[in-house]
Amino acid sequence: MPGELKIVPLQESSADDFKNVFRIYNDSFPESIWSEKYFKNYFFHPKENPLSFMFKIDGEIVGFVFGKMLPRSNSFNISSLWVSKKHRHKYFGKKLIEAIIKAASKIKNIEEIYLHFREKNQLTAYYEKLSFTSDGIDTAYSNGDRRYRMSLTVNNNQ
Numbered sequence: 001m002p003g004e005l006k007i008v009p010l011q012e013s014s015a016d017d018f019k020n021v022f023r024i025y026n027d028s029f030p031e032s033i034w035s036e037k038y039f040k041n042y043f044f045h046p047k048e049n050p051l052s053f054m055f056k057i058d059g060e061i062v063g064f065v066f067g068k069m070l071p072r073s074n075s076f077n078i079s080s081l082w083v084s085k086k087h088r089h090k091y092f093g094k095k096l097i098e099a100i101i102k103a104a105s106k107i108k109n110i111e112e113i114y115l116h117f118r119e120k121n122q123l124t125a126y127y128e129k130l131s132f133t134s135d136g137i138d139t140a141y142s143n144g145d146r147r148y149r150m151s152l153t154v155n156n157n158q
């Protein structure tokens with residue numbers, strides 16, 4: 001069906017999609033470049049509950065989100081969220097975050113979902129709309145940019 005929105009777990013995507021997400025990620029976040037090896041390990045680490053989703057419309061990747069559990073912790077980290085420029089403000093970002101929160105909330109012993117962003121990117125209001133609360137500045141990125149932390153508590157422990 002034309003214009004159909006598909007949500008696909010990245011681990012189940014084709015090699016081409018995987019490569020494209022890698023390229024888009026590094027093009028979109030030039031201050032946090034990942035090597036191909038790091039990227040592959042991130043999604044297939046057996047002990048860290050990696051979760052990731054992408055949206056496709058008519059075969060085109062229009063958004064993705066990735067996250068995983070911090071080793072030996074009860075915290076799940078969302079490390080990246082991206083929506084293509086032409087599809088912003090259509091609630092794809094919201095839907096991606098909702099999808100990863102729903103999936104992460106099923107992980108045994110999870111207590112918290114958190115994320116960081118560069119303070120200069122001013123995303124506090126955005127993530128507040130998605131139920132996150134501010135934890136404030138939490139150290140800095142390697143280039144010295146202030147790193148802002150936000151989180152939400154997960155109540156449905158199993």
Ligand SMILES: CC(C)(COP(=O)(O)OP(=O)(O)OC[C@H]1O[C@@H](n2cnc3c(N)ncnc32)[C@H](O)[C@@H]1OP(=O)(O)O)[C@@H](O)C(=O)NCCC(=O)NCCS
Pocket residue numbers: 028079080081082083084087088089090091092093094095117121122123125126129
């Ligand atoms: C941030 C980003 C993911 C938002 O995606 P999006 O699909 O356009 O956002 P949504 O349509 O889901 O927006 C949901 C709400 O947040 C608002 N919003 C969107 N971008 C916002 C921003 N940068 N700051 C504040 N509010 C924002 C929307 O207006 C909407 O508000 P409403 O519910 O009152 O209508 C997208 O702009 C993006 O990919 N940016 C570049 C990469 C990036 O900064 N990623 C996040 C850091 S890792």
